[in-house]
Amino acid sequence: MAKHDSQLDILFTALGDPTRREILTRLARGPATVSELHNAHDGSKDMALPSFMGHLKKLEEAGLITSEKRGRVRSCRLNPGAFSPVQSWLETQRTLWSERLDRFDDYVTNLMKERKNGTGPKD
Amino acid sequence: MAKHDSQLDILFTALGDPTRREILTRLARGPATVSELHNAHDGSKDMALPSFMGHLKKLEEAGLITSEKRGRVRSCRLNPGAFSPVQSWLETQRTLWSERLDRFDDYVTNLMKERKNGTGPKD
Numbered sequence: 001m002a003k004h005d006s007q008l009d010i011l012f013t014a015l016g017d018p019t020r021r022e023i024l025t026r027l028a029r030g031p032a033t034v035s036e037l038h039n040a041h042d043g044s045k046d047m048a049l050p051s052f053m054g055h056l057k058k059l060e061e062a063g064l065i066t067s068e069k070r071g072r073v074r075s076c077r078l079n080p081g082a083f084s085p086v087q088s089w090l091e092t093q094r095t096l097w098s099e100r101l102d103r104f105d106d107y108v109t110n111l112m113k114e115r116k117n118g119t120g121p122k123d
Numbered sequence: 124m125a126k127h128d129s130q131l132d133i134l135f136t137a138l139g140d141p142t143r144r145e146i147l148t149r150l151a152r153g154p155a156t157v158s159e160l161h162n163a164h165d166g167s168k169d170m171a172l173p174s175f176m177g178h179l180k181k182l183e184e185a186g187l188i189t190s191e192k193r194g195r196v197r198s199c200r201l202n203p204g205a206f207s208p209v210q211s212w213l214e215t216q217r218t219l220w221s222e223r224l225d226r227f228d229d230y231v232t233n234l235m236k237e238r239k240n241g242t243g244p245k246d
């Protein structure tokens with residue numbers, strides 16, 4: 001549980017930055033080199049390559065992307081399976097909330113029946 | 124776009140902490156007071172109330188929960204609609220990836236046809 005939680009910490013934190021999300025969106029379309037990603041970055045003029053590579057490193061540490069170097073060129077690709085823990089967590093929240101709404105629905109239905117039968121509180 | 128991005132930053136960052144996710148999971152079952160949430164917290168002995176309330180504040184700033192004070196008791200409730208931007212973003216990634224797989228599938232199918240017809244490269 002703790003291990004899984006820690007993975008969610010790393011994933012959500014990695015996703016909490018616009019540059020990193022932009023990189024993921026680009027890589028969802030296909031692999032790209034570090035230079036291509038940096039040049040395509042909206043704020044490439046405002047962000048030096050070392051800072052940009054820091055974002056790539058965080059994505060790689062989170063398991064969201066992988067990279068490999070051939071000669072002097074490093075290429076990156078998306079690891080789409082890495083989103084699964086995030087999606088599972090959101091799905092769990094949705095299920096809990098839905099169960100709660102079902103219970104509330106039952107409660108209101110019973111209240112209406114009681115009122116109709118004159119067993120509940122009057123208006 | 125920038126506004127939406129900034130909202131995603133705040134949401135993902137708020138979700139990147141196990142205490143905050145634990146609070147959300149508890150609130151998905153129904154509203155609770157700050158004391159109830161703090162007492163139910165796994166590490167309540169290790170986390171003083173002011174630190175715990177700091178987490179509640181971050182969740183409230185992200186729009187994930189709302190709170191109201193009656194007398195000396197503050198109650199919190201989940202705002203499940205606040206997950207929507209996160210879910211939309213993940214869905215966009217899934218769609219982009221799926222489109223890419225479709226293109227790859229077409230590519231492989233064409234390659235196989237070319238080989239079969241003897242128009243492609245030989246083994």
